[in-house]
Amino acid sequence: xxxxxxxxxxxxxxxxxxxxxxxxxxxxxxxxxxxxxxxxxxxxxxxxxxxxxxxxxxxxxxxxxxxxxxxxxxxxxxxxxxxxxxxxxxxxxxxxxxxxxxxxxxxxxxxxxxxxxxxxxxxxxxxxxxxxxxxxxxxxxxxxxxxxxxxxxxxxxxxxxxxxxxxxxxxxxxxxxxxxxxxxxxxxxxxxxxxxxxxxxxxxxxxxxxxxxxxxxxxxxxxxxxxxxxxxxxxxxxxxxxxxxxxxxxxxxxxxxxxxxxxxxxxxxxxxxxxxxxxxxxxxxxxxxxxxxxxxxxxxxxxxxxxxxxxxxxxxxxxxxxxxxxxxxxxxxxxxxxxxxxxxxxxxx
Amino acid sequence: xxxxxxxxxxxxxxxxxxxxxxxxxxxxxxxxxxxxxxxxxxxxxxxxxxxxxxxxxxxxxxxxxxxxxxxxxxxxxxxxxxxxxxxxxxxxxxxxxxxxxxxxxxxxxxxxxxxxxxxxxxxxxxxxxxxxxxxxxxxxxxxxxxxxxxxxxxxxxxxxxxxxxxxxxxxxxxxxxxxxxxxxxxxxxxxxxxxxxxxxxxxxxxxxxxxxxxxxxxxxxxxxxxxxxxxxxxxxxxxxxxxxxxxxxxxxxxxxxxxxxxxxxxxxxxxxxxxxxxxxxxxxxxxxxxxxxxxxxxx
Numbered sequence: 001x002x003x004x005x006x007x008x009x010x011x012x013x014x015x016x017x018x019x020x021x022x023x024x025x026x027x028x029x030x031x032x033x034x035x036x037x038x039x040x041x042x043x044x045x046x047x048x049x050x051x052x053x054x055x056x057x058x059x060x061x062x063x064x065x066x067x068x069x070x071x072x073x074x075x076x077x078x079x080x081x082x083x084x085x086x087x088x089x090x091x092x093x094x095x096x097x098x099x100x101x102x103x104x105x106x107x108x109x110x111x112x113x114x115x116x117x118x119x120x121x122x123x124x125x126x127x128x129x130x131x132x133x134x135x136x137x138x139x140x141x142x143x144x145x146x147x148x149x150x151x152x153x154x155x156x157x158x159x160x161x162x163x164x165x166x167x168x169x170x171x172x173x174x175x176x177x178x179x180x181x182x183x184x185x186x187x188x189x190x191x192x193x194x195x196x197x198x199x200x201x202x203x204x205x206x207x208x209x210x211x212x213x214x215x216x217x218x219x220x221x222x223x224x225x226x227x228x229x230x231x232x233x234x235x236x237x238x239x240x241x242x243x244x245x246x247x248x249x250x251x252x253x254x255x256x257x258x259x260x261x262x263x264x265x266x267x268x269x270x271x272x273x274x275x276x277x278x279x280x281x282x283x284x285x286x287x288x289x290x291x292x293x294x295x296x297x298x299x300x301x302x303x304x305x306x307x308x309x310x311x312x313x314x315x316x317x318x319x320x321x322x323x324x325x326x327x328x329x330x331x332x333x334x335x336x337x338x339x340x341x342x343x344x345x346x347x348x349x
Numbered sequence: 350x351x352x353x354x355x356x357x358x359x360x361x362x363x364x365x366x367x368x369x370x371x372x373x374x375x376x377x378x379x380x381x382x383x384x385x386x387x388x389x390x391x392x393x394x395x396x397x398x399x400x401x402x403x404x405x406x407x408x409x410x411x412x413x414x415x416x417x418x419x420x421x422x423x424x425x426x427x428x429x430x431x432x433x434x435x436x437x438x439x440x441x442x443x444x445x446x447x448x449x450x451x452x453x454x455x456x457x458x459x460x461x462x463x464x465x466x467x468x469x470x471x472x473x474x475x476x477x478x479x480x481x482x483x484x485x486x487x488x489x490x491x492x493x494x495x496x497x498x499x500x501x502x503x504x505x506x507x508x509x510x511x512x513x514x515x516x517x518x519x520x521x522x523x524x525x526x527x528x529x530x531x532x533x534x535x536x537x538x539x540x541x542x543x544x545x546x547x548x549x550x551x552x553x554x555x556x557x558x559x560x561x562x563x564x565x566x567x568x569x570x571x572x573x574x575x576x577x578x579x580x581x582x583x584x585x586x587x588x589x590x591x592x593x594x595x596x597x598x599x600x601x602x603x604x605x606x607x608x609x610x611x612x613x614x615x616x617x618x619x620x621x622x623x624x625x626x627x628x629x630x631x632x633x634x635x636x637x638x639x640x641x642x643x644x645x646x647x648x
Binding site: 112 | 398399400401402410479483484487501502513514591592594596600603604606607608609610612
């Protein structure tokens with residue numbers, strides 16, 4: 001008995017001290033990912049179009065394709081990803097404690113989250129420019145937020161959504177009652193059962209949720225946009241190697257979109273670049289010349305790997321959110337700057 | 350031998366427990382330094398900026414996080430208080446019914462305990478809220494004249510408005526804890542020797558009176574410790590409020606933690622609050638236990 005107790009306690013002590021030494025080391029997670037051979041990616045798992053389980057039981061969506069693009073850049077294989085479904089309140093803790101390598105979960109980029117004194121994560125470039133909206137049923141005759149005076153509004157807790165709702169309504173002097181739930185499915189259940197006159201979330205999420213209603217055309221998203229919600233992936237703060245790699249994976253998707261390089265023509269483009277020494281910027285981008293990939297600690301032909309596995313930004317967008325997909329969201333601000341949108345990539349030099 | 354085996358065991362256990370504690374603390378401090386997140390409570394004074402659906406204390410979103418957490422605590426205490434009273438009533442009735450001479454009552458109470466104890470509490474709460482309450486009609490349904498009206502917008506009992514979130518949580522917690530209390534009560538009654546029953550029956554005392562005056566008082570010393578742990582469970586289980594949209598202390602600290610990024614401080618505050626709350630419940634039950642023991646063994 002005594003012996004067993006002592007062995008038990010020693011093992012526990014060794015385990016905890018092992019944890020302490022492991023976590024206090026300062027090597028980059030990028031090396032850890034390579035060593036492990038798998039990228040652990042935090043996703044929502046519940047938002048059609050962004051990340052959700054398809055009928056084959058595989059994760060699918062825009063956020064999921066970001067994970068795949070990162071895996072093809074770092075590990076040269078888009079399938080070497082382990083997905084972790086996370087709720088909104090869990091996500092930053094999961095990132096900070098090292099449970100996940102990157103967070104690709106429709107997360108709004110803002111100052112508090114980016115800062116050391118706040119959530120302490122480092123954001124990658126914005127992959128989806130969203131805005132918070134309000135959905136009501138057509139039958140309710142609600143036309144704008146003034147019609148929501150003294151009404152119940154269903155909202156997800158632990159998100160910026162809750163704060164934006166309060167800011168907008170308080171500024172306009174409109175009293176309302178928030179009914180808060182932990183996840184979007186519950187918000188939807190509360191709204192559809194009539195507990196609330198309206199539900200609020202990012203407009204992309206409202207559109208995604210509406211696509212699963214039995215009568216989607218009986219619900220409208222109000223014109224008013226309560227906030228800007230630039231959604232961006234993130235990695236742990238203070239790890240420049242990993243955040244650089246993540247950042248340039250996103251820029252790859254945007255830059256290849258701008259230059260018209262896609263999964264169908266990548267082999268032709270690569271052949272052209274290889275045979276023509278004058279196309280220096282294309283040669284650099286595709287890793288024929290220069291050391292761009294090596295500079296950020298990943299393989300030199302990472303751009304080719306990414307485009308081959310997920311395609312460029314347009315291809316990803318159209319696959320999950322474009323016309324003909326289940327969750328159709330007008331592209332709007334999410335075009336490249338050449339097409340009147342906000343997406344732009346710094347030069348690959 | 351000078352040192353007994355027992356003493357050595359105690360000595361080593363103490364050393365190891367202290368060691369493990371310090372290693373864990375050390376680990377926490379190292380990681381707090383590593384992430385530049387030193388323990389800081391300054392954010393408690395900043396305005397919370399989020400509204401609440403119900404508040405037992407006066408509240409508006411310009412109040413500080415500290416006040417918001419206190420409002421959450423008051424919401425928690427409200428549901429815990431009523432939960433303790435109602436689950437005790439249900440538990441005692443259901444537990445005592447297992448000894449009823451009426452077969453139907455015996456069967457009903459045993460089925461209640463069997464069914465409720467097999468289903469996870471979270472599922473029961475989701476059932477009460479999303480299936481039972483939210484599927485009610487929008488227009489209030491009157492029961493017993495105007496004493497009680499219910500709709501999916503709220504419950505009105507004797508002119509007092511109660512939200513459906515609170516109602517679902519209270520009913521779920523009460524029915525779940527009631528089933529466990531029923532078992533504790535049954536165990537307590539079983540511990541009273543059959544001779545006591547035979548004795549009062551031979552004196553011509555009815556079962557219901559004998560139960561009340563003879564059996565239950567003797568069963569109480571066996572019931573109270575089990576009851577205490579059920580009360581503690583109820584207090585802790587009240588944090589499942591977040592699943593049914595009720596703004597209890599846990600739901601509010603959840604939002605607070607995401608807004609401020611202060612997970613360690615937030616969880617520490619929660620831990621301390623629940624520790625204090627449960628110590629109070631344990632202490633009160635301890636006092637009650639002593640009073641009852643002194644009365645029972647007086648004769």
